[in-house]
Amino acid sequence: MKWSIPEKVIEEGRECAKEGRVVSWSKNLERRVWYAEVIGSDMLYVELDGTAKEDDVCQCMYWEQHGYCKHTVAVELAMREQGVSRFIPRTELKETDVPKVISPAVVFTKGFERLQEAELRKLIRQTDDLFLTYGIDIVPTSEYHDEQSVLGLHLRIGRRDTPNKTYVVKNMDEFLEAYKQDRELRISTINWKVGATAFNSEDNALIRSMLAMKEQQTLVVNSRLQAKSVIDRRYLILNRQVASQLFDEFKHDKSFMIKGLGSQVKRAVIHQGKIPLTVTLSPVGLSDYELTIIDPFIVFLEEYQWLVGTDGFYELTEEQASSYQVLNQMLKRLDKPTIYYTKDQVSSLFSYVLPQLALLCDFELPESLDDEVLRYPLDIKLYFHKEEDSLVVRVDFCYGDYVFSNDPKYSTSIGEEGAVLRDKVQEERLLTLLRHYGYGTYAQKYSKTFPNDLERFYFFTREIPTFEKYTTVHLSDDIKVLYLTADEHQPKARIIENGSWFDIQFDISSVDETEVNDVLSSLMQNKEYHQLRNGQVLMLDDEAYKETNQMLRLLREDIRLDGNRLEVPTYRSLVLSEAMTQLSDVETSDYFETMVDELTHPEKVEVSLPTKLNATLRDYQLTGFKWFKTLSKYHFGGILADDMGLGKTIQTIAYLLSEKEDGELTKPSVIVAPASLLYNWKLELEKFAPSLKSKLIIGGKEERNAQIASLDDVDVAIISYSTLRQDSTEFRKIDCHSVILDEAQMVKNSATKTFQSISGLKSDRVFALSGTPIENRLEELWSLFKLLMPGFFPPKRRFKQLETTEIATMIKPFVLRRVKKEVLQDLPDKVETDRYSQLTEEQKTVYVAYLKQIQESMSQLNEKDFNKQRMSILAGITRLRQICCHPGLFIDDYQGGSGKLDQALDLIEQAKSNGRRVLLFSxxxxxLSILEDELAKRDVGTFYLRGSTPVKERQELVERFNRGEKDVFLISLKAGGTGLNLTGADTVILYDLWWNPAVEEQATGRAHRIGQTKKVEVWRLLAEGTIEERMNQLQLEKKALFQKVLHSEDAPELSSMTMDDIKHILAIGDED
Incomplete structure (x- = not known):
């Protein structure tokens, strides 16, 4: 068990194990974990980690807080007692192993048997010896301020056989902790076993509630006060919520009583609404009054906002609490609860005092008041108008027909009718609000400088709505006209084509067209308004403007402002179309709609195949042809990313031939391919499109210059990447119709000369052919599109910040990807199997020595040092991979054999005896040379294709193998992993793993492609227990990038080889 587990917890676990509370345990070999059941206060399920990590898990609350507990310790100790080790070593399930089948009925019944056993154990231990009594006290926290008191829960404990003897639980925290751990607690010189079995169900329910509330921190323990011994530790301080819950439980218990401050509360009830204050207003003489207030409450608890009375508690609102606190303080200052008001003070009584008392309680007024005071509800009216550069407001306080205005000419004369009872509180509140908004009093006017820009916006959106809550607001016409509501001035959009751009024109009613873009600029800055040049404020908070803003945000990377126009490049037509769905009112052209439809559904485009094509296209290939034609029509480029073997070549040839027959191929097109594929392209063009004039650009410099000079009479020029790099100056002078980049993953690095050479080609259309356009990083896609459509992606730094889902949406029309299992129902299956081999003893000795050496050097490196030593570390990893293959690759006179070599030779012999033909990649x-020699000793004929094999000879070897000559084709992975058609093989052996799974996919695609009639077996050879297993995991991560970006709408982030990746591969820091 972990050394970090405290000794106290280990002792508790040992006690738990001794008591037999570990009911059962079972092993899961696949997950390398133990499952166990332990009896606690309930049945608990424990998971014990069978690896060196010891990451154990338990259901109990203690484990949740600490990451360890007595139950996990108990399981391990109980297993040790039976001689069972927690460690589960790695095992390999052999084919001969037959797992024992357990009946589902037995498993199902066993679970309930264990549950009954656990309940029986609990019943046997259940004594119910003890009981609790409880109470709640009002606990003072200050000698001078009773209102700061709190509510405290306290307990007494006793035995059922002596019910009249109970003892005070003096420390609540210690009691709850002892209960939780089911141990003894000393109370009043007596040791009490206070676990769950000692109490009945009612007491247990109360204690568990207290524990749960305490664990979840819904019980408020004022540690600051208790630390200073202000509050006795026997109390568990309750907050308002918990106290309310307890009161609800005890509200029908007549024996329940709350004590404190020399009084008793006889009912656990919380009242709401008005409180039982006694308020009496009596006339004295002709015009004076006497106010009497009787307050029956014990105390007001500030922490809870409760008034405490003998009949329960009264919950106050915020407003009530404020009024009561003032009332309480005022009454404390009086000798008796009676206040005398003279005739002159009556108005203040009605304006300030009685409205506050009315919030607290109900009371009646004497009838004689109606004859002396005119009482009407207050209606406040505000009149705003503009005077030069000032905003002026007139304030009218209206009581019935009587008006009190700051402008005397609008005030009403009262005469002899009596006194109007004015609501001074509300009047002063309004005047305070005016001062808050900056209005001053000048010559009997409330005014301020007429607001502009942001202040004008706030005037209409904050100031006026605030005044309207309390008053009736009137605005003059010259102010009203300054406020333009969004619902009356909706934006309308129109899309117009303009060459390689789409113009987006907006129209907003009442807004000059020269100001529309300023409005949109404010919108894109997330402003809530825009002030026009004439001073009008246009609100931008309407749904239509939110839609427009959303549309602009979707296009934020592509919008260009040209004068008063917004422009978006045509290759963003689908993004633009999607963005326009955000708008309710938009007008588009037929050209735009047609482009969007054709880019979205190229398979529906009406276009005929070229008449001189000597081939019949499959349905998906016809779609690929139409995709080519559609992109070419709009002068776009794209990536044909079909799976290996689906006929990217024939689709491309069909496109080029169609362009010629349509009269579009007035300039030569250029196919750039690896040197090994040049002759293949030449042969395919002559076979399927003999009417296309094609020329290979090969030979010496002078010969190539002559070939380039004569391209005017050529339809298609075929050139290698290396030759183009050498002849880039000559090719820059040529206008091309289309550029085709075959195996385009070879130009993923934008810093290379090859990349720069391709960038210099003059062409409106550039297409890439690659089954794996992304091999390691998303930046490879950025590089390709920089060649296909410069400017399509934002700068690289910004590109790296894009979500993969956003990238997938952007490239969707321009990347066509189909996989074999989707489109070739008649293509035989490809079955991939990982085959593991054991290192020989000598091989293992060499491997371990090198591994330790690299691990030691890696463990000392920080991130900075790692980057400096990166190449030497990767070189060391390559050594480990070579050892997995055969240590003789770099150790002279090594005679210890290789487990993987022996396995490969056996597999080849088995394949040969079964009539299978093999491609072996390394x-x-x-x-490959070692394999060639060993196979020769066994009379197995081989072809061997290495990087130095001449181009013409490669094609000859392929054709001979496909005709049935020899049984094994040995191929260098990087030299022959692409472009070859080797359907004569039905078995592929990947002798060693490559970092990039896309390269392996390319290799297997040499055999699993159109023309294959047999099921293809792919065997990946891995040395067990070595870095090859870790590399396999890394490959799975890299596969996610390719699959998700090109197929899914939810792509994860991918990373290249980091320091953590390499540590994982080398098993540094991994204990299991």
Whole structure:
């Protein structure tokens, strides 16, 4: 068990194990964990980690807080007692192993048997010896301020056989902790076993409630006060919520009583609404009054906002609490609860005092008041108007027909009718609000400088709505006209084509067209308004403007402002179309709609195949042809990313031939391919489109210059990447119709000369052919599109910040990807199997020595040092991979054999005896040479394709193998992993793993492609217990990038080889 577990917890676990509370345990070999059941206060399920990490899990609250507990310790100790080790070593399930089948009925019944056993154990231990009594006290926290008192829960404990003897629980925290741990607690010189079995169900329910509330921190323990011994530790201080819950439980218990401050509360009831104050207003003489207030309450508890009375508690609102606190303080200052008001003070009584008392309680007024005072509800009216550069407001306080205005000419004369009872509180509140908004009093006027820009916006959106809550607001016409509501001035959009751009024009009623873009600029800055040049404030908070803002945000990377126009490049037509769905009112052209429809559904485009094509296209290939034609029509580029073997070549040839027959191929097109595929392209063009004039650009410099000079009479020029790099100056002078980049993943690095050479080609259309346009990083896609459509993606730094879902949406029309299992129902299956081999003893000795050496050097590196030593570390990893293949690759006179070599030779012999023909790939040419020698000793004929094999000879070897000559084709992974058609093989052996799974996919695609009639077996050879297993995990991560970005709408982030990746591969810091 972990050394960090405290000794106290280990002792508790040992006690738990001794008591037999570990009911059962079982092993899960696949997950390398133990499952166990332990009896606590309930049945608990424990999971014990069978690896060196010891990451155990338990259901109990203690484990949730600490990450360890007595139950996990108890399980391990109980297992040790039976001689069972917690460690579960790695095991390999052999084919001969037959797992024992357990009946579902037995498993199902066993679970309930264990549950009954656990309940029986609990019943046997259940004594119900003890009982609790409880109470709640009002506990003072200050000698001088009773209102700061709190409510405290306290307990007494006793035995059922002596019910008249109970003892005070003097420390609540200690009691709850002892109960939780089911141990003894000393109370009043007596040791009490206070676990769950000692109490009945009612007491247990109360204690568990207290524990749960305490654990979840819904009980408020004022540690500051208790630390200073202000509050006795026998109390558990209750907050308002918990006290309310307890009161609800005890409201029908007549024996329940709350004590404190020399009084008793006889009912656990919380009242709401008005409180039982006694308020009496009596006339004295002709015009004076006497106010009497009787307050029956014990105390007001500030923490709870409760008034405490003998009949329960009264919950006050915030407003009531404020009024009561003032009332309480005022009454404390009086000798008796009676206040005398003279005739002159009556108005203040009605304006300030009685409205506050009315919030607290109900009371009646004497009838004689109606004859002396005119009482009407207050109606406040505000009149705003503009005077030069000032905003002026007239304030009218209206009581019935009587008006009291700051402008005397609008005030009403009262005469002999009596005194109007004015609501001074509300009047002063309004005047305070005016001062808050900056209005001053000048010559009997409330005014301020007429607001502009942001202040004007706030005037209409904050100031006026605030005044309207309390008053009736009137605005003059010259102010009303300054406020333009969004619902009356909706934006309308129109899309117009303009060459390689779409113009987006907006129209907003009442807004000059020269100001529309200023409005949109404010919108894109998330402003809530825009002030026009004439001073009008246009609100931008309407749904229509939110839609427009959302549309502009979707296009934020692509919008260009040209004068008063917004422009978006045509290659963003689908993004623009999607963005326009955000708008309710938009007008588009037929051209725009047609483009969007054709880019979205290229398979529906009406276009005929070229008449001189000597091939029949499958349905998906016809779609690919139409996709080419559609993009070409709009002068776009794209990536044909079909799975290996689906016929990217024939789709491309069909497109080029169609362009010629349509009269579009007035300039030569250029196919750039790896040197090994040049002749293949030439042969395919001559076979399927003989009417296309094609020329290979090969030979010496002078010969190539002559070939380039004669391209005017050529339809298609075929050139290698390396030759183009050498002849880039000559090719920059040529106008091309289309550029086709075959195996385009080869130009993923934008810093290379090859990349720069391709960038210099003059062409409106650039297409990439690649089954794996992304091999390691998303930046590879950025590089390709920089060649296909410069400016399509934002700068690289910004590109790296894009979500993968956003990238997938952007590239959707321009990347066509189909996989074999979707479109070739008649293509035989490809079955991939990982085959593991054991290192020989000598091989293992060499491997471990090198591994330790690298691990030691890696463990000392920080991130900075790692970056400096990166290449040497990767070189060390390559050594480990070579050892997995055969240590003789770099150790002279090594005679210890290789487990993987023996396995590969056995597999090849088995394949040969079953009539199968094999492609074997390795990145180590030295390994291929060893295999060639060993197979020769066994009379197995081989072809060997290495990087130095001449181009013409490669094609000859492929054709001979496909005709049935020899049984095994040994191929360098990087030299022959692409472009070859080797359907004569039905078995592929990947002798060693490559970092990039896309390279392996390319290799297997040499055999699993159109023309294959047999099921293809792919065997990946891995040395067990080595870095090859870790590399396999890394490959799975890299596969996610390719699959998710090109197929899914939810793509994860992918990373390249980090320091953590390499540590994981080398098993540094991994204990299991």
């Amino acid at each position: 990145q180590f040419t030295g390994m």
